[in-house]
Amino acid sequence: MRRPSGWVWPFVISLLCTLWANSYVVMFFFYPVYLRKVGLEPWWIGLAMGSFYGATAVVRPTGGVALERMGWRRTAFLSFALMFLSSLGVFGARGPVGVLASRVLGGFGYGLALVALTAYQSVVVPARARGGSFAWVSVCYVLPQVVFLPLVEISFARDFHLPYRASFSIFSLLFLVFSLRLREVGEVELEEGVGLGDWGGFGELLRTEGLFVYLFASFLFGAINGTVLMFTSTLASERGLSSSLFLSLNALVAMSARVFGNSLLNRANRFLWLGPSMGAMVAALGLLPAASTNLQMAAVSALYGLGMAVSFPFVLAMASDLVPLRLRPKASSLAWVFMDLSWLLVPLLVGAVSSSWGVSSAFRLVFVSSIPSLAVLELLLVSLARRYATR
Structure with a gap:
């Protein structure tokens, strides 16, 4: 070797x-x-x-x-x-x-x-390098x-x-x-020293403090992001607006914020900033049905991109923050399962609501549902931040 x-x-x-x-x-x-x-x-x-x-x-x-x-x-x-x-x-x-x-x-x-x-x-x-490093991952x-x-x-x-x-x-x-x-x-x-035979099991992982918060954050992030990425094009086409403007601009804003704010992301308390950054995504989700011009669509896209710039790398980094090294591969697997689950459920919900009341109503339903979910997540994250601050 x-x-x-x-x-x-x-x-x-x-x-x-x-x-x-x-x-x-x-x-x-x-x-x-x-x-x-x-x-x-x-x-x-x-x-x-x-x-x-x-x-x-x-x-x-x-x-x-x-x-x-x-x-x-x-x-x-x-x-x-x-x-x-x-x-x-x-x-x-x-x-x-x-x-x-x-x-x-x-x-x-x-x-x-x-x-x-x-x-x-x-x-x-x-x-010491997790926030900024996972910001570069998110850029990719x-x-x-x-x-x-x-x-x-x-x-x-x-x-x-x-x-x-x-x-x-x-x-x-x-x-x-x-x-x-x-x-x-x-x-x-x-x-941490770990050999290829030292990896822990799923039973030990499920007993890890904070794992539920990590999985809940992964699911909620996936539900918000899935709604926006999969159905904004439908929402925009109903109003004759540019969906590519939204997708390209929010990606550009997120990428720029991660590149130029890399050192800030390294120093930020990820538990305290994850909730507000996802709040920006939820706000953009709620504003999208009200956007009636491409200029308004661009403004909402920029807001969404700023939220994504912080939230996605911080969600990715949570496995490293909460879970011992020997359990991180399994923790990452489990978090991606929860993200995929949200991406499977969102089309069913949005499709069912859209068929009767239109895609704008579906966006509003996801927005209203996200508010109490985000409030619960924020309370859990603040509690985690306090516990880890005393260690």
Whole structure:
């Protein structure tokens, strides 16, 4: 085994792995548009899009365990194989069965990759650098939206789909290339000594103080974010507004805040700032149905981006803040399951309400439901902050 190295370079490589995995999944934002162009029925399109999140939810619990048992490189290669097979289906599939299979395989591969990456980062990043480091992780989630989606939109406007169809394979291969350069956990100097046989079990994890708060925060964040990302385009189209303006601007604001405010995020008390930052997201969720111009949509997008800039990296960092190192891979897996669960339930709720009262009413219902949920979360977070301040 190689001599243990510092954490910075492995973390940088893990960021690039995160970037390419999320570039792969961001391409699916335009998949419904592409499938309509090739003549797939709307019912099949909806099923294909939803199946991805079902697949990620199924595989998430195995991501942390795979990192523990198989190591990073074997886990990454399995993730790559699933994503690459999915990309071949995206390139060639036109029928509903092939499209559905491609989405399911992609969900398995992406879900496994992201849980393993989050677990890896939660293990190797020291406490002094968590806020800023996970802010950089969050940048890698939104950067593909800013860079690649406008290019896809341009190519679609010209009915030139070949680069789009090939992009899934390209991003899968880039993920593999950088994954093979990433050191195993045992080859990195850690804050706490842990060997590959020292990982704890789920029973011990469930007894960890603060775990419920972490899972509750993950679920609530996912419910708010899922509503906005999945249904803002529908809300905007009903009013003749630009949905791409909202998606691109909030990603740009979030990315800029994370880059230029990185040192502040490192110093901030994550327990005390997570609630207010999610409050900004909830406020934007409530304001979206009232936006009647693109200027108003842009203002709400900026507010949402500021909330996202803080809340997402702080949710990701909670596993490291609350859970001993030997339990972090499993904690990350469990948190992603709760996020995926919210992404599965939100479309059912919004779809049911929208069919009778419209998508604006669905947004208002999620907004009203989020207020007491956020109040409870804030009380729990303040209590955690006080307990950890006395240690």
